[in-house]
Amino acid sequence: MNPSSQLTQIPIRIIKEQELIIxxxxxxxxxxxxxxxxxxxxxxxxxxxxxxxxxDRLVTQYERIFGKASHAVCxxxxxxxxxxxxxxxxxxxxx
Amino acid sequence: MLNNDSSIVSPxxxxxxxxxxxxxxxxxxxxxxxxxxxxKELGVANENLRNVIKQRESLEHLITHKVKGAxxxxxxxxxxxxxxxxxxxxxxxxxxxxxxxDSDDTGITTVDLILNVANMQKGIVKYDMKTVDLKEIxxxxxxxxxxxxxxxGIKIESEIGDDTYNVSGDAFWLKEVTNNLIDNSIRYTQKGxxxxxxxxxxxxxxxxxxxxGIGINEEDKxxxxxxxxxxxxxxxxxxxxxxxxxxxxxxxxxxxxxxVWAESLGxxxxxxxxxxxxxx
Numbered sequence: 001m002n003p004s005s006q007l008t009q010i011p012i013r014i015i016k017e018q019e020l021i022i023x024x025x026x027x028x029x030x031x032x033x034x035x036x037x038x039x040x041x042x043x044x045x046x047x048x049x050x051x052x053x054x055x056d057r058l059v060t061q062y063e064r065i066f067g068k069a070s071h072a073v074c075x076x077x078x079x080x081x082x083x084x085x086x087x088x089x090x091x092x093x094x095x
Numbered sequence: 096m097l098n099n100d101s102s103i104v105s106p107x108x109x110x111x112x113x114x115x116x117x118x119x120x121x122x123x124x125x126x127x128x129x130x131x132x133x134x135k136e137l138g139v140a141n142e143n144l145r146n147v148i149k150q151r152e153s154l155e156h157l158i159t160h161k162v163k164g165a166x167x168x169x170x171x172x173x174x175x176x177x178x179x180x181x182x183x184x185x186x187x188x189x190x191x192x193x194x195x196x197d198s199d200d201t202g203i204t205t206v207d208l209i210l211n212v213a214n215m216q217k218g219i220v221k222y223d224m225k226t227v228d229l230k231e232i233x234x235x236x237x238x239x240x241x242x243x244x245x246x247x248g249i250k251i252e253s254e255i256g257d258d259t260y261n262v263s264g265d266a267f268w269l270k271e272v273t274n275n276l277i278d279n280s281i282r283y284t285q286k287g288x289x290x291x292x293x294x295x296x297x298x299x300x301x302x303x304x305x306x307x308g309i310g311i312n313e314e315d316k317x318x319x320x321x322x323x324x325x326x327x328x329x330x331x332x333x334x335x336x337x338x339x340x341x342x343x344x345x346x347x348x349x350x351x352x353x354x355v356w357a358e359s360l361g362x363x364x365x366x367x368x369x370x371x372x373x374x375x
Contacts, residue, residue: 020127020128021120021121065110067113067118068114069117069118
């Protein structure tokens with residue numbers, strides 16, 4: 001899998017993990033993140049702009065409302081994806 | 096922002112509450128994942144169990160149609176040899192044919208026992224519950240077993256009063272129970288005797304079968320009424336022990352809302368088997 005397709009997997013994984021905890025609010029909050037284009041019916045996302053920055057904004061969006069615990073949840077949810085990515089491709093919030 | 100008592104909640108407090116709620120939800124989500132994971136494991140275990148049950152049913156089918164069929168066919172061949180269907184036979188052949196017939200009978204009895212246990216476990220044995228006098232059953236079995244016991248030099252005595260010992264039960268299966276217990280006592284008693292006693296206590300009827308046989312050691316007691324539970328003592332005396340006889344007794348008695356148990360002071364000190372059933 002190339003780094004850009006790995007990157008698009010990350011937001012979906014994070015949103016779904018947050019959905020387990022806060023329900024539909026997870027999708028609502030994600031839709032507020034600029035540069036993140038969500039197609040919930042297809043479970044897919046795309047970025048307008050730099051993907052790494054968009055993911056950082058998504059993590060921050062959750063953390064701003066729900067605190068550090070939500071950051072840890074984001075981090076944990078994508079561990080297996082991140083571990084296979086080149087370090088410079090990993091969004092800073094998930095390092 | 097307002098809280099329940101209509102006082103204003105500061106943004107800091109609101110954030111604190113939201114974060115606390117998130118943590119609670121996270122704990123619940125973690126528990127949910129654990130339960131989900133256990134459910135999946137349970138699903139796999141159930142699937143494995145279903146496969147084991149299918150294999151067992153297939154084995155029962157094989158036993159019923161193939162093994163029992165084979166025993167039955169050879170039984171009729173031996174019986175034919177003995178009754179002269181195939182012409183005159185020498186005393187030596189007659190002796191061998193008799194041994195073959197006895198061996199087939201043992202095989203058929205064993206297969207029937209295992210199939211009966213399987214049917215009892217599946218709950219498909221229908222008990223024809225009627226008022227049954229245990230005295231009639233006990234005396235009949237004692238009478239049937241007297242000769243084989245005397246051949247071994249063992250005396251069977253009965254201590255049964257003139258009273259009736261009525262219980263609600265299926266006469267066929269209660270006969271199987273009594274037969275099994277007395278048979279066992281004869282098999283595992285080398286010298287001395289067997290006493291069959293019937294007593295009434297309050298609203299119960301108690302059958303006691305006491306022998307002077309090999310007894311039961313503490314280790315064997317643990318496996319006595321379990322499925323396939325063959326004790327060291329039993330296999331020493333009876334190499335053909337299936338371990339299903341006493342288990343079937345337990346299943347039958349429990350289906351009659353009674354209980355069965357055994358006592359022994361140890362190896363070579365005899366055994367006493369008790370069956371207690373509700374009196375009617």
